Amino acid sequence: MSSELTPPRSAAPAYDDAEKGTTELPRPVQPTFLPDEKKDPFPNDEKKALAQITAIPIPEKKDTPPPKPAPKPKKKVSKWILWQLWFNTYRKLFTFVFSINMIGIGLAASGHFPYAVKYNGAMAVANFNFAILMRNEIFGRLLYLFVNTLFAKWTPLKFRLGCTSVLQHLGGIHSGCAVSGVGWLILKVVTVFRHRHIEHPSILVLGLLTNLAVFFTALAAMPWVRNTHHNVFERHHRFVGWIALFLTWGFTILNDLYDTNTQTWNLSGVHIVRQQDFWYVMGMTTFIVLPWICTREVPVDIELPSPKVAVVRFKRGMQQGLLGRISRSAVKEYHAFGIISEGTHAKYHYMICGVQGDFTRSLVNDPPKTLWTRELKFAGVSNTSTLYKRGIRICTGTGIGAALSTCIQSPYWYLIWIGSDQEKTFGPTISGLIHRYVEPERLLLWDSKQRGGRPDTIKILKEVYASWNAEVVFITSNYIGNSEMMQGCKEAGIPCFGTLWDF
Numbered sequence: 001m002s003s004e005l006t007p008p009r010s011a012a013p014a015y016d017d018a019e020k021g022t023t024e025l026p027r028p029v030q031p032t033f034l035p036d037e038k039k040d041p042f043p044n045d046e047k048k049a050l051a052q053i054t055a056i057p058i059p060e061k062k063d064t065p066p067p068k069p070a071p072k073p074k075k076k077v078s079k080w081i082l083w084q085l086w087f088n089t090y091r092k093l094f095t096f097v098f099s100i101n102m103i104g105i106g107l108a109a110s111g112h113f114p115y116a117v118k119y120n121g122a123m124a125v126a127n128f129n130f131a132i133l134m135r136n137e138i139f140g141r142l143l144y145l146f147v148n149t150l151f152a153k154w155t156p157l158k159f160r161l162g163c164t165s166v167l168q169h170l171g172g173i174h175s176g177c178a179v180s181g182v183g184w185l186i187l188k189v190v191t192v193f194r195h196r197h198i199e200h201p202s203i204l205v206l207g208l209l210t211n212l213a214v215f216f217t218a219l220a221a222m223p224w225v226r227n228t229h230h231n232v233f234e235r236h237h238r239f240v241g242w243i244a245l246f247l248t249w250g251f252t253i254l255n256d257l258y259d260t261n262t263q264t265w266n267l268s269g270v271h272i273v274r275q276q277d278f279w280y281v282m283g284m285t286t287f288i289v290l291p292w293i294c295t296r297e298v299p300v301d302i303e304l305p306s307p308k309v310a311v312v313r314f315k316r317g318m319q320q321g322l323l324g325r326i327s328r329s330a331v332k333e334y335h336a337f338g339i340i341s342e343g344t345h346a347k348y349h350y351m352i353c354g355v356q357g358d359f360t361r362s363l364v365n366d367p368p369k370t371l372w373t374r375e376l377k378f379a380g381v382s383n384t385s386t387l388y389k390r391g392i393r394i395c396t397g398t399g400i401g402a403a404l405s406t407c408i409q410s411p412y413w414y415l416i417w418i419g420s421d422q423e424k425t426f427g428p429t430i431s432g433l434i435h436r437y438v439e440p441e442r443l444l445l446w447d448s449k450q451r452g453g454r455p456d457t458i459k460i461l462k463e464v465y466a467s468w469n470a471e472v473v474f475i476t477s478n479y480i481g482n483s484e485m486m487q488g489c490k491e492a493g494i495p496c497f498g499t500l501w502d503f
Contacts, residue, residue, distance in 0.1 A: 077487045077491065078491070081487055081490050081491055082487070084490060085483075085486055085487065085490060088165075088169065089165040089166060089168070089169040089172065090169035090171055090172040090500070091172060092169075092172065093166075093169060093170075093172030093173050093176060094172040094173075094175055094176040095176075096176070097172070097173055097176030097177055097180060098176045098179060098180055101127065101176075101177075101180030101183060101184070102180070102183065104116055104123070105180075105183050105184060105187055108120060108123075108187060109187060117191075119276065119277070120184055120187050120188045120191060121184075121185075121188045121251075121252065121255060121277050122275075122276045122277040122280060123184045124181050124184035124185040124187075124188055125181070125248065125252065125277050125280040125281050125284065126181075126277075126280050127177040127178070127180045127181030127184060128177070128178065128181040128214075128248075128280075128284055129280045129281075129283045129284050129287070130173065130177040131173075131174050131175070131176075131177035131178040131181060132174075132284050132287045132288060133283075133287050134170045134171065134173045134174035134177070135171075135174050136287045136290065136291065137290075137291050137294075137374065137376050137377070137378040138290055138291070138376065139287070140170070140378055140379050141376070141377075141378065141379055143167065143170075144167060144321075144379040144383050144384065147163050147167060147384065147387070148383065148384060148386045148387060151163060151387060152386050152387050153387065153388070153389055157471055157495075160384075160387040160388065160471075161472065161495050163384065163387065164381060164384040164387065164472075164497060165497070167379075167381070167384060168380075168381040168384075168497060168500070169500075171500070175221070178218055178221070179218060181214070182214055182215060182218055185210065185211055185214055186211060188207070189207040189208060189210075189211050192204060192207050192255075193207075195260065198260045198263060199258070199260065200254070200258050200263075202254060203251070203254050203255055203258060206247060206250050206251040206254060207251055207255075209247050210244060210247040210248055210250075210251045213240055213241075213243050213244035213247050214244045214248075216236060216240050217236070217237055217240045217241040217244050219236075220232065220233050220236035220237040220240065221233060221237050223501065227501055230333075230335075230357065231333055231358075234332065234333050234334065235332070235333075238331070242288075245281075245284065245285060245288065248281055248284070249281055249285075252275075252277050252278060252281050253272065253278070255277075256271070256272055256275045256277065256278060257271075257272065291374055291376065292374075294374045294375045294376040295330060295372060295373070295374050295375075296372070296373065296374075296375050297330070297370050297371070297372050298314060298315070298370060298371060298372075298373055298375075299315070299369060299370050300312050300313060300314055300368065300369070300370060300371050301313040302363060302367040302368070303427055303429055304364055304367065305424070305425065305426055305427025305428070305429075306424065306425045306426075306427070307355070307364060308354060308355050308364075308425060309352060309353070309354055309355070309364075309398065309425055309426055309427070310352075310353045310355075310360065310363040310364050310367065311350055311351075311352055311353075311426070311427060311429055311430065312326070312337075312350065312351045312352075312353060312363070312371070313348050313349075313350050313429075314348060314349050314350070314351070314373070315347070315348060316346075316347070316348070316349065317341045317342060317343050317344045317345055317346030317347065317348070317349055318339050318341040318343075318344065318346075318349045318377065318405070319341075319343070319344055319383075319405075319409070320341070320343075320382060320383070320385065320405035320406045320408070320409040320410070321379060321380055321381070321382035321383025321384070321385060321405065321406060322339045322377040322378065322379060322380065322383065322405075323336050323337065323338055323339060323377060323378055323379075323380045323402065324336065324337060324339050324351060324373055324374070324377045324378075325373060325374050325378075326351065326371045326372065326373045327359075327371065327372045327373075328359075328362070328368060328371065328372065329372060330372050333359060334372075334374075335353075335359050335360070336378075337351040337352065337353055337401055337402075338351070338352070338380070338382075338399075338401035338402025338403070338404075338405075338476075339351060339377060339401070339405060340352070340400075340401055340404045340405050340408075340430070340433065341405050341408075341409075342408055342409070342433070342437065343408075343409055350401075350429065350430075351401060352398050352400060352401035352426065352430065353398075354397065354398035380402060381474060381497050382402060382403065382405070382406045382474055385406045385410060385413060385474070386410070388412075388470075388471045388472050389412060389471055390412045390413070390414075390468055390469055390470045390471055391406075391412070391413050391414070391470050391471060391472045391473065391474065392413070392414045392416065392461065392464055392465060392468060392470045392472075392473045392474070393406050393407050393413050393414065393415050393416070393473075393474050393476075394415075394416040394417075394418075394457070394461065394473060394474070394475055394476075394477075394485065395416070395417055395418070395475070395476040395477060396417075396418045396419060396476070396477040396478065396481050397418075397419050397420075397477075397478070399476030399477055399499075400417050400419075400422075400426070400430065400476075402476045403415065403417070403474070403476050404430070404433065404434065406474070407437075407438050407442070407443075408433060408437040408438065411439075411442070413442070414442045414443075414444075414464055414468045414470065415434070415438050415442065415443050415444070416444045416446070416460060416461075416464065417434075417444070417445050417446070418446045418448065418454060418455065418457065419446070419447065419448065420447065420448050420449045421447060421449045421450075422445060422447060442468070444460065444464070446460075457481070457484065457485055457488070458484075458485065458488035458489070458492070461473060461485065461488065461489060461492075461494065462492055462494070465494055471495065472495045472496065472497070473485075473489055473494055473495065473496040473497075474496070474497050474498075475489075475496060475497065475498040475499065476498075476499055477498070477499060479499075479501060482498045482499045485498065486498045
């Protein structure tokens with residue numbers, strides 16, 4: 001097994017000229033000049049002397065860029081492959097969690113689940129509790145640390161791939177519990193209104209307001225809203241969510257204090273702390289507050305190698321596979337980016353922010369001196385790279401921000417970066433990190449501008465996967481590129497993990 005852990009001395013298979021897409025242009029013919037045979041009446045006049053020389057006219061030849069290769073016909077992917085990619089671990093976890101809860105709600109509504117009938121409020125906040133826990137940075141980091149420490153390299157490959165898949169798709173539990181919590185809360189409020197003759201009016205009002213706030217919080221997190229209207233998601237999911245938390249506190253405490261049998265208020269604090277829904281709401285609050293305790297305004301240096309990219313430099317080093325959230329304000333519009341660092345010992349870490357929206361455009365047009373960030377970073381799928389003996393990290397464009405640290409900090413990972421004029425676009429800092437820490441035998445940089453277009457990524461992945469003796473491929477690309485590579489890898493039987501858009 002030790003031989004498998006030694007990086008090979010030779011590079012991955014080279015590509016022939018046709019695959020490189022380069023075309024050598026002929027050198028333009030230099031014009032030749034002949035002297036005029038007529039005598040010059042002004043031999044001493046330099047200007048007239050120049051008139052003796054005439055150029056033989058040669059038609060101008062405009063430089064033309066190398067022709068782009070004709071696009072290959074799109075290969076049809078089997079419906080089974082498409083189904084496997086669509087019904088991924090995220091949707092499997094969501095389906096499992098949601099189905100179990102819907103069965104419980106159905107049994108409770110029909111009176112066949114006495115516990116849930118009596119404690120339907122606790123069922124609601126318990127689901128919200130787990131939903132928030134799945135998105136908590138501290139819990140996520142501990143979970144990744146646990147898996148990476150105990151199961152790295154020695155366990156069966158299928159088990160390690162399963163661990164990575166579950167960790168990457170914890171959002172399925174988050175959304176499954178959140179939607180289920182809305183269902184349980186609706187059942188709770190319906191039950192309260194059915195017994196409104198013995199309930200206090202304040203409980204009815206708070207129950208209705210809590211339901212509306214929670215519903216709009218969940219609606220703002222729908223994938224379409226989150227991916228196409230990020231600022232709308234940020235404002236509504238966060239601020240309406242905080243309102244929903246305060247309303248949940250009020251609804252829970254009033255509901256626990258009011259005795260429907262005697263229709264009186266039991267103001268005993270001991271009575272409140274004995275209720276399970278009180279502790280579930282306390283857990284929700286703790287999981288929400290903890291990450292914000294780590295929020296700081298920190299100094300930054302911003303390098304602008306091109307109008308398309310801002311390279312943001314922060315102090316202190318980081319382990320590989322982490323992402324950070326940054327903002328211009330303390331609580332609004334946080335955006336996540338991959339972190340590039342040489343290691344925990346390093347003096348700096350970097351984020352590559354490609355211009356895509358208002359926030360990233362403002363980093364280029366009006367570079368700030370400070371940014372707000374959470375000092376505790378959250379783990380991404382690359383953090384599980386330590387589970388594998390060898391792997392391939394392929395990315396396009398600004399995806400290098402999420403991929404580079406893995407290849408810098410581990411000699412067993414091969415880097416493939418596809419982009420356009422990368423050194424000019426991303427600047428000397430990023431290029432320097434690549435060439436300083438990633439050896440040529442585990443590096444493939446594809447400049448689509450120089451090579452006449454994008455490569456056949458599946459062909460490259462198959463050849464590098466075989467020559468590098470890799471166990472897994474991590475992909476960071478745009479939606480189309482990610483889909484093509486995931487489909488190709490799945491069809492070739494190559495284990496792979498790509499960028500998520502369904503969280």
